Amino acid sequence: MLPTGIISSGCVSKLHLSSEVKPVRFGAEAGYESGVAPPTQATRSPVPPLKLTVVVAVALIDTDNRILLAQRPEGKQLAGLWEFPGGKLEPGERPEETLIRELREELGITVKEPCLAPLTFASHAYETFHLLMPLYICRRWEGFVQPLEGQALKWVKAQELRSYPMPPADEPLIPFLVDLLV
Numbered sequence: 001m002l003p004t005g006i007i008s009s010g011c012v013s014k015l016h017l018s019s020e021v022k023p024v025r026f027g028a029e030a031g032y033e034s035g036v037a038p039p040t041q042a043t044r045s046p047v048p049p050l051k052l053t054v055v056v057a058v059a060l061i062d063t064d065n066r067i068l069l070a071q072r073p074e075g076k077q078l079a080g081l082w083e084f085p086g087g088k089l090e091p092g093e094r095p096e097e098t099l100i101r102e103l104r105e106e107l108g109i110t111v112k113e114p115c116l117a118p119l120t121f122a123s124h125a126y127e128t129f130h131l132l133m134p135l136y137i138c139r140r141w142e143g144f145v146q147p148l149e150g151q152a153l154k155w156v157k158a159q160e161l162r163s164y165p166m167p168p169a170d171e172p173l174i175p176f177l178v179d180l181l182v
């Protein structure tokens, strides 16, 4: 059996090893004032953390239980992949405000905050940032969905989501939608 802290196969996809040994700091010196144990040699991340980017997304669901996907345009990162509408949290915004703003800008629809229900979230390390993406669901909005930013749009059944290539962060979200809608 492996002792705690040794990485075995199956749970961790990337292991970064460094021969550089840094001095270990404890307690207040390490920024831990009281009551919280400092990271140990075994639990401290061996690589500098990626910048955390919060993107808020929504599965809009129509009366036939189909989900709206939008295709990322040419020239952008992850171009051609199908994603949930949404966008980056701006400073000072609450996640629901971000979504309401993005849905108006991207799709021309008006969503009221009580119509946004949290479903799950994605946490995914891209090469240059770590994405944290709450996924809401929404069944009620005002106006007609329009591709205001030139993006292709598709209404897709939950069981057909796997036929649309999505960003890697989104793949673990699919079973939650299948459980909810199928």
Ligand SMILES: Nc1nc2c([nH]c(=O)n2[C@H]2C[C@H](O)[C@@H](COP(=O)(O)OP(=O)(O)OP(=O)(O)O)O2)c(=O)[nH]1
Pocket (backbone or CB within 6 Å): 055, 056, 057, 076, 077, 078, 082, 083, 084, 085, 086, 087, 088, 131, 167, 168, 169, 170
């Ligand atoms: N909206 C949305 N973004 C997603 C999803 N999955 C996923 O990995 N992302 C990533 C792609 C982008 O890196 C980021 C979304 O930021 P954004 O909507 O502002 O996209 P963007 O490329 O236009 O960003 P930028 O030009 O303003 O930097 O999150 C998803 O399902 N929906």
